[in-house]
Amino acid sequence: MCRWLAYSGSPILLEELLYRPEHSLIDQSRHSRLGAETTNGDGFGVGWYGTDGGSPALFRGIGPAWGDENLRELAGAVASPLFLAHIRASTGTAVQQSNCHPFxxxxxxxxxxxxxxxxxxxKRELTLAVDPGLYPHIGGSTDSEVMFHLALTFGLVEQPVCAVERMVSFVEETAREHGVQRPLQMTLGVADGTRLWAFRYSSEGNSRSLYVSTDAAALRALYPENERLQRIADGTRIVVSEPLGELVGAWQPIPESSYGLVEPGNAMLGDFKP
Structure with missing residues (x-):
């Protein structure tokens, strides 16, 4: 499967999370500890927003993240207050740029x-359920991209959580019609330029790992001598497939069948009930 992270807070260089931590996302591309595979080398991607929100920029590649010099250069030059990054381990679809996340x-x-x-x-039934106006925007062949466009079809822009719940329900109903058991395994990162959502759900109730960073003020109080933590702004949150380091108390598991929302001045957890 894959590993990913999402950041929301004051603007930081992408390399602060992609490269610098002890167990950074780039380290996870070769040495994943909690993933289904140790190596995630079937492409990568990062999407980031400017300080004024708006449409995000994308950089995606089909090679392993650990060896891409352009990614290394970009990560050291681009700062963002909200970004999502992904390293891919294909579950069967082609290794090509249009199949690399984020979408x-x-x-x-x-x-x-x-x-x-x-x-x-x-695939045919799921894809045909996508709104005809959205269908031309599907560029690749992954289940992940079809899930995205189904969520858009079901109202992601207006009601994000309800739309993802409807998407999951539709996938599970379609699977039952095909005799497929336990069809869906997912952790999702979703952003609109100001808000960040994270979802953890699986049909069998045993989802892949997902963590969120502890409240910044609480961490600063817990480790007053840690200069790096003292620089973290209030409201900063990082969502990760697996922790970026071993600092005790820094990472909290997102519960099974739940979602998290991070937005300026607020962070919350809620139940996810398709």
Whole structure:
């Protein structure tokens, strides 16, 4: 499967999370500890917003993230207050740029760790349920991108959580019609330029790992001698497939069948009930 992270806070260089931590996302591309595979080398991507929000920029590649010099250069030069990054381990679809996450539509970004079991058998029905106006925007062949466009079809822009719940329900209903058991495994990162959502859900109730960073003020109080933590602004949150380091108390697991929302001045957890 895959590994990903999402950041929301004061602007930082992408390299602060992609490269510098002890167990950075680039380290995870070769040495994942909690993923289904140790190596995630089937492409990568990062999407980031400017300080004024708006449409995000994308940089994606089909090679392993650990060896891409352009990614290294970009990460050291680009600062953003909101960005999503992904390293891919294909579940069967081609290694090509259009299959690399994040996926973008307007000012929305979407990335996914997991799969739809039996996707090949259901692909036609799932894809035909996408709004005809959105269908031309599907550029690749992954289940993840179809999930994104189904969520858009079901109202992602107006009601993000309800739209993802409807998407999951539709996938699971279609799977039942095809005799596919436990069809969906997912952690999702979704952003619109100001807000960040994270979802953790699976049909079997045993989802892939997902963590959120502890409240910045609480961390500063816990480690007053840590200069790096003292520089973290209030409201900063990082969502990760697996922790970026071993600092005790720095990472909290996102509960099974739940979602998190991070927006300026607010962070919350809620139940996710398709």
């Amino acid at each position: 973008r539509y307007g000012n929305w970004l979407w990335l996914h760790n997991g799969l739809i079991r039996g996707f090949a058998a259901m």
